[in-house]
Amino acid sequence: MSETEVAVAPHPLLLADGSPAADAWSLDPALLHLNHGSFGAVPLVAQERQAELRAEMERAPVAWFPELPGRLAATRAELAGFLRVDAGDLALVPNASAGASVVYNALTRRRGGEIVVTDHGYGAVTMGAERLARRWGGRVRTARVPLDAGEDEAYEAVVAEIGAATDLVVVDQITSATARRLPVGRIGAEARRQGVPMLVDGAHAPGLIEAPLDGATYDFWTGNLHKWGCAPRGTAALVARGPQRDLLHPLIDSWGAGEPYPDRFDQQGTLDATSYLAAPTSLDFVGRTWGWAAARRYMDLMADHAARVVGAAFTGLTGEDSRVDVGMPVPGMRLVRLPEGLGRTRLEADALRDRAARELGVEAAFTSFGGIGYLRVSAHVYNTEADYERFAEKYVPVLADWARRPTC
The missing domain is CATH 3.90.1150.10 (Aspartate Aminotransferase, domain 1)
Known part of the structure; x- marks a missing residue:
């Protein structure tokens, strides 16, 4: 520029x-609104669409909930198109932290129980990694990445912490506190080479990056559509690739528990899923308007x-x-x-x-x-x-x- x-x-x-x-x-x-990145802001057309969906739900709840899994599957296909991923890889979760928690709940210790994070990590996701490490009887190793570090230096700082005891790597695609990218594609390729699964916290990526998962090696990726995508709050995607995705289950067991991934995420009891269903309206509004x-x-x-x-x-x-x-x-x-x-x-x-x-x-x-x-x-x-x-x-x-x- x-x-x-x-x-x-x-x-x-x-x-x-x-x-x-x-x-x-x-x-x-x-008010002066200078912080879209934290909680997003929902356009009126999407607010109206969500209100219509809620009214439909309340008019006939006994009809609404049995039909909901099919509607959510169709919505997942639309959102997968926006992110340019396979709809069969994408599950809907309330936010990126919930997506990370799904991954933490699924994985088991295979090596030494160590989890690699960075000092730029989002606090809630890092705390979840610390809790998992305690459960495993392992520890968290923190890669120190200077704020001004370029791609090579950032890559070297993270992969230097990956070793024989590493069971998981957690890296932000776009960091929340420091507003920078990390080379998740290169880090993911090296983690895969060493046989270590990697979780990418892409909370800020949807809407800011055109195709955030293109050409990269990820086991798990989670990103918020309610930030830059302007979807109703409580709308995020969890994308999982490879055999370990079959280990992933919703945080709440429901009648869809016996379904394969990601279908089991589409049935969550009485969860108000109208934020998910209205999300394409926000994405389409920005796309059609500008x-x-x-x-x-x-x-x-x-x-x-x-x-x-x-x-x-x-x-x-x-x-x-x-x-x-x-x-x-x-x-x-x-x-x-x-x-x-x-x-x-x-x-x-x-x-x-x-x-x-x-x-x-x-x-x-x-x-x-x-x-x-x-x-x-x-x-x-x-x-x-x-x-x-x-x-x-x-x-x-x-x-x-x-x-x-x-x-x-």
């Missing part, structure tokens, strides 16, 4: 009638512009360099270094997120890595240049003041 491209914000995306993209969402205009390639391009350019504008505002006030060198950047997300003293730990970053929402009306992601706090920019199609200029002008000075006077 050239300097010319990042110096100018992209023109705001519009709906077919010429109105702003944000009009397709129900986001409160009184096209996913154009949407990704817009999000990437907007994130670049946001990091430049907000980073310059922090630097102008504090004199500290707010730029962040991320070794393998991703579309749509960027890091801006916070002033010294803000968000140095996960708990401090979470407290800062909550305070900004409560006192400023700003929905933003604050993260930490290596004792340094960051603002994680995550733009979507409804964000505009004005959002980040408003944040830089009105709220960056407040955050700089909080850094000087760190009280809550």
